[in-house]
Structures are given as C-alpha cells and as structure tokens.
Amino acid sequence: MSYKKLLTVFAPLLFFALLLPQTVFAQESANCLACHSAMKGKLKTSGGTLIELNVDTEKFRSSVHGSLSCTDCHMRFSDNPHSSPSASVPPQVLSISSRISSKHGVDPVAAAACNRCHEEIYNKVLGSVHGKNITDKNQTDGALCLDCHGSPHYITSAKDPTSKISRENQVETCGRCHGDKKIIEKYNLQENVMNSFQESFHGRKLHLGHMRAPVCASCHNSHDIKSKNDPSSPVFGKNKLQTCGKCHEGANEKFISAITHRPPGPIPHYAEKALILLTMGVFAFVVLHVLLEAFSDIRDAIFRKEREE
Amino acid sequence: MSQTNTAAQQEIPKEIERFDIIFRIQHIVMFTTFLLLSFTGWGLKYAHEPQGISSIWIRIWGGAETAGLIHRIAGIGMLLDFISHVIYLIYLFATKKMTINLKTTVIPLPKDIFDVIKNFMYFFGLSKEKARFGKYSYAQKFDYWAVFWGMFIIGFSGYALAFPMQVSYIIPEFTTGWIWELLGIMHSDEALLAIVFILFWHFYNEHLKPEVFPMSWIWITGKISTENLKHHHPIEYDLLFPQEAQKDKKE
Numbered sequence: 001m002s003y004k005k006l007l008t009v010f011a012p013l014l015f016f017a018l019l020l021p022q023t024v025f026a027q028e029s030a031n032c033l034a035c036h037s038a039m040k041g042k043l044k045t046s047g048g049t050l051i052e053l054n055v056d057t058e059k060f061r062s063s064v065h066g067s068l069s070c071t072d073c074h075m076r077f078s079d080n081p082h083s084s085p086s087a088s089v090p091p092q093v094l095s096i097s098s099r100i101s102s103k104h105g106v107d108p109v110a111a112a113a114c115n116r117c118h119e120e121i122y123n124k125v126l127g128s129v130h131g132k133n134i135t136d137k138n139q140t141d142g143a144l145c146l147d148c149h150g151s152p153h154y155i156t157s158a159k160d161p162t163s164k165i166s167r168e169n170q171v172e173t174c175g176r177c178h179g180d181k182k183i184i185e186k187y188n189l190q191e192n193v194m195n196s197f198q199e200s201f202h203g204r205k206l207h208l209g210h211m212r213a214p215v216c217a218s219c220h221n222s223h224d225i226k227s228k229n230d231p232s233s234p235v236f237g238k239n240k241l242q243t244c245g246k247c248h249e250g251a252n253e254k255f256i257s258a259i260t261h262r263p264p265g266p267i268p269h270y271a272e273k274a275l276i277l278l279t280m281g282v283f284a285f286v287v288l289h290v291l292l293e294a295f296s297d298i299r300d301a302i303f304r305k306e307r308e309e
Numbered sequence: 310m311s312q313t314n315t316a317a318q319q320e321i322p323k324e325i326e327r328f329d330i331i332f333r334i335q336h337i338v339m340f341t342t343f344l345l346l347s348f349t350g351w352g353l354k355y356a357h358e359p360q361g362i363s364s365i366w367i368r369i370w371g372g373a374e375t376a377g378l379i380h381r382i383a384g385i386g387m388l389l390d391f392i393s394h395v396i397y398l399i400y401l402f403a404t405k406k407m408t409i410n411l412k413t414t415v416i417p418l419p420k421d422i423f424d425v426i427k428n429f430m431y432f433f434g435l436s437k438e439k440a441r442f443g444k445y446s447y448a449q450k451f452d453y454w455a456v457f458w459g460m461f462i463i464g465f466s467g468y469a470l471a472f473p474m475q476v477s478y479i480i481p482e483f484t485t486g487w488i489w490e491l492l493g494i495m496h497s498d499e500a501l502l503a504i505v506f507i508l509f510w511h512f513y514n515e516h517l518k519p520e521v522f523p524m525s526w527i528w529i530t531g532k533i534s535t536e537n538l539k540h541h542h543p544i545e546y547d548l549l550f551p552q553e554a555q556k557d558k559k560e
Contacts, residue, residue, distance in 0.1 A: 201470075201493070204356035208364055210373035248474060255477035258489035268490040275498040283505055289448075290513040292432035297519060299434075 032070040032077075033057050047105050052151075060153045073113040073152065096122070102138040110152070114145050124224040133187075141183060148173055148222075165222075167206070170215045171197065190228065193261040200259060212247065219243055321550055324532040327444075331397055333531050338390040339456070345383035347504050349376040354497050381471050388468065391460045412544050413444035417454065421447040443544040448514050455510075459503045466496040 032055075039053040060066055071078055075093065076085035089097070089109050097104075097112035104111040115122040125131045125144065133142030149155050150164040158165050164173045171194070177183045179194040197203040197216075205213035219235055226233035234243040244251040244259070264272075328336070352367040353376075370376040401407035411418065424440035424447050431439050440446075445453070469476040469492050480488055516524045527533055539546045547554040 198357060201353075204353055205373050205377075207356045208352065208367045208373040208376075210377070213373070250474055252474075252477055254480055254482065254485045255473060257485040258473060264490050264494075265487045267487040268494050271491055272494045272498060275494065275502070279498065279502040279505065282502060283509070286506060286510045289429075290509055292429065293518075294513075296432040296434075 029069045033060075045106055049106050051106055055153050063154045063156055065152070065155055072116075073110045074107060075109050075113060076107070090116070096126070099126070099135040100144060103134045103140050103142065103144055111144065111146070121223050128223060128225045129227045129230070130225055141177070141186075143177065147177075165217075167215055170217065171203070171206070174216045190261050192263060196261045196263070202259065214247065218246075321535055321553060324534045325538065325549070326531055327527055327533040328531045330531065332394075333528060335390055335394050335397070336528055338386060342383040342387035342390065343503075343507070345379055346387065347500070349380040349383070350497075350500055351504070352376060353380075354501070384464075384467050384471060388460070388464050391456070391464065410548075412548055415445045415450055415453050417447075417450050421450060441543045442541065443548075444542055446541070448510070452511055452514070455503070455506055459499060462495050462499045463503065466492040466499075470496055 036053060036055040037057040041053060042050040043053055044050055071087075074085075075089045076087050078085070078087035093109060093112045093115060096115050097108035100111060101108045122145075126135055130143040133139045134144060146152055148165055156163045160166060161168045163169065175194045178189060183189065184191055198207070202214050206215060221234055226236075228235050230236060231239075233239065238253070240256040241251055241253065244256045248255065349367075349370055352363045352370065356363050356367075367373055367376050370379060398407070409416070424442065427436060427438070427440040430436035469480075473489070515521060533542075535546070535550075538549075
C-alpha cells in the first residue's frame with residue numbers, strides 16, 4: 001500500500017482519535033472543573049495535610065495530560081459530591097498505592113495511577129534509590145513522580161523550558177533535595193554537589209547555554225537512579241567508562257577521573273593558593289609601579305621643568 | 310651643542326630597526342589571539358556571575374559552542390605563534406644573526422633588580438637619576454618573559470583541557486586523582502593573571518604613558534627614533550654610537 005493510500009485511511013482515524021478524549025474530557029472533567037477551577041485556597045485534611053483545591057483549567061488542558069479525565073487518576077472519586085470516595089481500583093494500582101502511602105497521605109491511589117500508563121518507568125522508580133526510600137524505609141522525603149515533574153495537573157514535556165526537569169531547570173530541581181543540608185545530613189549524601197557541578201566545566205557550559213553540556217540525569221540516569229555506591233550505578237567505578245563515553249568517545253580510566261563531585265584534593269587546593277598569591281604579588285607590584293611612575297611623571301612635569309633643559 | 314649635532318647627523322641615522330618583520334608579525338598574532346582568548350575565556354571563567362551578563366556576553370560571541378571553538382582555534386594559533394618564535398630565535402642564533410650581549414639582551418640580569426630599586430627611589434624622590442637601560446628595560450623584559458610563563462602554564466594546561474582524551478594517554482597513573490583539577494585551576498587563574506598584567510603593565514607602559522599615548526608605534530613600523538633610543542635606551546645608544554657618546558660626555 002502506498003503512503004498516500006495509508007494516509008487516506010488513517011488520517012480520519014487520527015482525526016477522531018484527537019476528538020475522542022476531548023469529548024470524554026468535556027463530559028467528565030467539566031463537572032469536576034466547574035467547581036475546582038473556581039475554588040481558591042487550600043484545604044486541611046483530617047490527617048493534617050494541606051491540599052490545593054484549585055485546578056487551572058487552561059494550564060491543565062495545555063499540559064501533556066490535558067486530555068485525561070480527572071477520574072483516570074483520581075480513581076476513587078467517581079461520585080459527586082465526593083465525601084467518601086470508594087470506587088473500585090485495579091489491584092495493581094492499589095498495591096502500589098499501599099506501598100507509597102507514607103509519601104502520599106491524601107490520595108495515594110492518584111499518585112499510584114501514573115503506573116497505568118507509565119508502568120515500566122514507574123517500576124524503575126520504585127526500584128531506584130529514591131523509590132526504595134519510600135517503599136522500604138517509609139520515608140516521606142524520597143523523590144517520586146511529582147517531586148521532579150511538578151504538579152500532576154500541569155506536567156509538560158521535558159523539552160519545554162518551563163518544565164521542572166528541562167535542561168534549564170533540572171539542576172535546580174535536583175538541588176532542592178541534594179542542596180538541602182538537612183537531607184544531606186539525614187541520608188549521608190555527597191556534600192557540595194550543587195556547587196561542584198556549577199564550578200565544573202559542565203556546569204558552566206550548561207549555564208551559558210551549551211546545547212551538549214550534561215545535566216544531572218545525563219550521568220546519573222533519571223528514573224532508575226542509584227546510589228553512587230551501588231555497583232549498578234552509572235557513576236560507580238568503571239561504569240564511568242561507558243557513562244563518560246556517551247559524549248567523550250573513547251573515555252579511558254585516566255580520563256574518567258576528571259569529573260567528580262569531590263572537593264579538590266590538597267595538591268590543587270594549595271596550587272590554587274600559590275597561584276592566587278602569585279597573582280596578588282604581581283598585581284601589587286604592577287599597580288604600585290604604574291601609579292608611582294605616573295605620579296613621578298606628573299611631579300617632574302610640574303616642579304622639575306627646568307631640569308629637562 | 311648645535312654644531313656637534315649637525316656634524317653627527319651624517320653618521321647617525323634618524324631611526325634604527327628595533328623589531329624585524331617576523332617579530333612584528335609574531336606580536337600581531339600574539340595579541341590578536343590573546344584578545345580572542347581573553348574575551349571568550351572570561352565568559353566561561355565567570356559563567357555564573359554577574360547575573361546573566363556572561364550568558365549575554367557569550368551569546369555575542371556566537372553562543373557557548375562557537376565561543377568554545379573560537380577559544381580553541383585562537384589557543385592553537387597562539388601556541389603555534391609561540392613555537393614559531395622559538396624556532397626563529399634558534400635560527401637567528403644558529404646563523405649568528407643574533408648574539409648575546411649582556412648590555413642589550415632580553416635575559417633578566419641582576420642589573421634589572423637594581424634598576425627597579427633605582428627607579429623606585431627616583432619615584433619617591435630619594436634619587437635624582439632614573440635607571441639607564443640597555444635595549445630592554447626591566448619593564449620590557451617582564452613583558453617578554455611573562456609570555457613564556459603564560460605559554461608554559463596556560464598554554465600546556467589549555468592544550469590538555471582542549472584535547473583531554475589525547476592527553477589522558479600520556480599522563481601518569483598516579484596523577485589522575487588531581488591533575489585535571491590542577492590543569493583547570495592553572496589555566497583559569499594564570500589567564501586572569503595574564504589579563505591583569507597586560508591590562509595594567511603593558512597598557513600603561515606602551516599605551517597610556519603620556520610620552521607614548523595613544524601607543525608606541527614600534528609594533529607597526531618596527532623602528533625607533535635615535536632620539537627616543539638615546540632617551541630610553543641610553544646603554545644601547547652608547548653601544549651603537551660610541552663616538553657620539555664620547556662627544557656627549559665631553560660636553
């Protein structure tokens with residue numbers, strides 16, 4: 001079948017595919033948004049958590065999930081008014097929701113519902129150092145979908161510069177935890193990772209808009225992130241050969257030691273001190289000499305004219 | 310005095326060559342690449358501060374990729390310029406076109422330190438005489454050797470940073486823990502030193518000083534007037550025109 005014929009068959013189908021979710025959206029979500037787009041402020045649940053009631057319809061519609069209906073994720077909320085949401089939930093989502101309930105006290109089902117479409121990625125996250133912190137250690141500060149991707153109603157493509165995980169914002173997003181002293185202490189994380197990245201050639205180039213400069217996930221991976229001490233981490237030992245090799249073709253063992261988050265050792269540290277001393281010394285001599293010479297020239301021009309014949 | 314001058318004018322040329330065409334070209338390549346390297350490197354060194362200005366500055370240079378390319382090309386150009394200078398010097402010495410005379414050499418000598426002290430005393434009014442220089446004053450020697458220092462420190466570290474993969478094969482194993490960091494620090498800190506040095510020392514001595522403003526033209530003409538030579542490089546003048554020096558002394 002030729003390309004054109006294919007098109008004539010599929011184009012209308014594609015067209016309807018575009019229309020379909022819109023109509024569903026119109027029927028179901030409009031009911032929810034009728035109230036929630038107008039509601040302002042936050043509500044305190046019986047558990048003591050503050051929840052945002054407002055959903056910006058425009059922003060929601062233009063997000064990547066704008067065509068979903070509310071109950072695709074908020075599965076329990078099928079009735080209205082939703083005083084005691086109790087609609088049935090698929091067992092898989094239910095099982096995840098129980099594992100992540102320490103993090104999402106209000107509606108763990110909605111947070112687990114991402115799994116319905118993003119199953120592979122969700123499983124990676126649950127197996128990552130971020131996910132295990134929630135499922136195994138029952139911590140509330142392990143990162144899950146929304147910590148990196150932002151509000152579930154307004155998620156945009158990673159390529160969108162306003163996305164929290166875009167090249168422009170990703171480092172800042174990771175830094176909300178990895179630059180937080182309390183969290184660094186609590187989990188005994190590598191200190192100073194934000195500064196060391198910013199000071200590195202990678203960080204500087206990224207800041208200046210270099211299109212191929214790496215962000216956090218370029219080296220550490222994103223969803224299946226591992227501790228740097230985990231042998232399966234892309235930055236563990238010789239795994240760096242492959243990780244650095246993604247950009248630096250032929251990276252060898254002497255090369256991969258170039259980029260770390262470790263503070264500089266004694267040799268670079270004292271070398272820098274010595275070079276700063278040298279610079280200050282030269283600067284002091286040069287400026288002093290130039291100024292004194294200029295003053296003596298002025299002095300000669302005014303007071304010692306006769307000496308110049 | 311006017312009589313002796315007219316008699317001498319037949320013997321003494323109005324100006325003499327100070328730098329030949331090769332040296333002048335090497336100087337032009339040196340400062341062109343220096344400016345390109347400074348402009349593009351500055352944006353990277355201060356990428357984060359002041360807020361956003363470096364990003365705009367780098368955009369003027371065509372964005373981070375282009376600025377990086379300019380920096381690398383200029384860096385290689387400067388290194389080649391330096392190598393050509395060394396080769397030319399070897400050639401001049403080998404053919405005896407240049408010989409080392411302690412009165413005119415650019416090699417730093419103890420006399421230069423005494424000259425510095427003498428000049429400082431003059432600046433403070435403790436001495437009535439300024440230092441007398443040969444072909445190169447200590448300021449000029451400082452200028453010249455600063456380039457060598459820069460070439461070894463900034464040039465080599467810059468080459469290593471531009472071609473890390475190639476260089477990684479030749480660096481010894483025990484250095485890998487700190488060498489990259491050290492190279493980065495050397496390159497960036499010494500580049501700042503070079504810029505500061507040029508901005509204050511070279512710019513004042515060869516551009517801003519009232520007697521040379523807006524600049525000393527020797528970099529284009531390669532020639533220095535004998536009057537200027539007599540005033541600024543009296544030892545060289547005496548060496549070139551001993552008879553004239555004798556006459557001056559008699560007066």
